[in-house]
Amino acid sequence: MKGREGLKVRHPAVAGSWYAGTSAGLRTQIEKCFTHKLGPGELPKVVQEGPRNLVGLVCPHAGYMYSGHVAAHAYYELAKDGKPDVVVIFSPNHTGRGNALAVMNEGVWRTPLGDVEIDSKTADQILSESRIIDVDDRAHAYEHSIELQLPFLQYLYGSAFKLVPICFLMQDLESSREVGQATAKALSGKNALVIASTDMTHYEPQERAEKKDKMAIDAAIKMDEEQYYSTVESHAISTCGYGPTIAAITAAKALGAKKAQLLCYKTSGDITGDFSAVVGYASIAFLKG
Numbered sequence: 001m002k003g004r005e006g007l008k009v010r011h012p013a014v015a016g017s018w019y020a021g022t023s024a025g026l027r028t029q030i031e032k033c034f035t036h037k038l039g040p041g042e043l044p045k046v047v048q049e050g051p052r053n054l055v056g057l058v059c060p061h062a063g064y065m066y067s068g069h070v071a072a073h074a075y076y077e078l079a080k081d082g083k084p085d086v087v088v089i090f091s092p093n094h095t096g097r098g099n100a101l102a103v104m105n106e107g108v109w110r111t112p113l114g115d116v117e118i119d120s121k122t123a124d125q126i127l128s129e130s131r132i133i134d135v136d137d138r139a140h141a142y143e144h145s146i147e148l149q150l151p152f153l154q155y156l157y158g159s160a161f162k163l164v165p166i167c168f169l170m171q172d173l174e175s176s177r178e179v180g181q182a183t184a185k186a187l188s189g190k191n192a193l194v195i196a197s198t199d200m201t202h203y204e205p206q207e208r209a210e211k212k213d214k215m216a217i218d219a220a221i222k223m224d225e226e227q228y229y230s231t232v233e234s235h236a237i238s239t240c241g242y243g244p245t246i247a248a249i250t251a252a253k254a255l256g257a258k259k260a261q262l263l264c265y266k267t268s269g270d271i272t273g274d275f276s277a278v279v280g281y282a283s284i285a286f287l288k289g
Contacts, residue, residue: 008107033068050082056252056286090244091145098139100170119162125186171243180250196248198241200280252286
């Protein structure tokens, strides 16, 4: 993962498959997500001196052709709110590689839109506040769920923000809360945003997926991480990033969020027309007021 002059580079794992592999193609694809009939319907306009009322997001991470229009709702709201200086992205670990809770604390993440610098200082502050997070690049090397968020952020802000990526193989309630608490302490006083990268129910009929996902979304909107966790567990909701969502709820509340809002919920069936086995996608915002 070392690039020129010893710079550590996390190269894209799914460019050219989950999303377009060239800069021009990717910009066009992202713009189509925004203008899609299931998306916000228009391109975002970044309000540079926005209110920065938004402290957290939940965003999906499937291929852009399936969930990009849902993710676009989150980034449309973010653009209106201003520009964060640092973005901490929590993601599940789909590959099984690396440590149970893993952060990268140096280098850059590369996409077809350029490089995003890791905020080493903030990453190290999170590490110092937590007993359970390890530095481990292996967990991130092939994991797609943080990577899928970066082009949207780059489309809005270019390289004018920094990243802290944290990958969850372990997603129990207490560990996820601890990561959220540690993150909030490290972000205190900073112009920051937390993002939980997660899809919802996987491969169930549309009606059942919508019913299950509504229960999980309702708990998340209450910003009650314990109810959210118990709902996911008791109803066997196959959302892949429940730990990251718990961490985002925990961090957002500690950073002053007072309410949450569902921005968009759709399924893969709404795109493909096949409602027999869908994946659910939601965008949620956590707001100070």
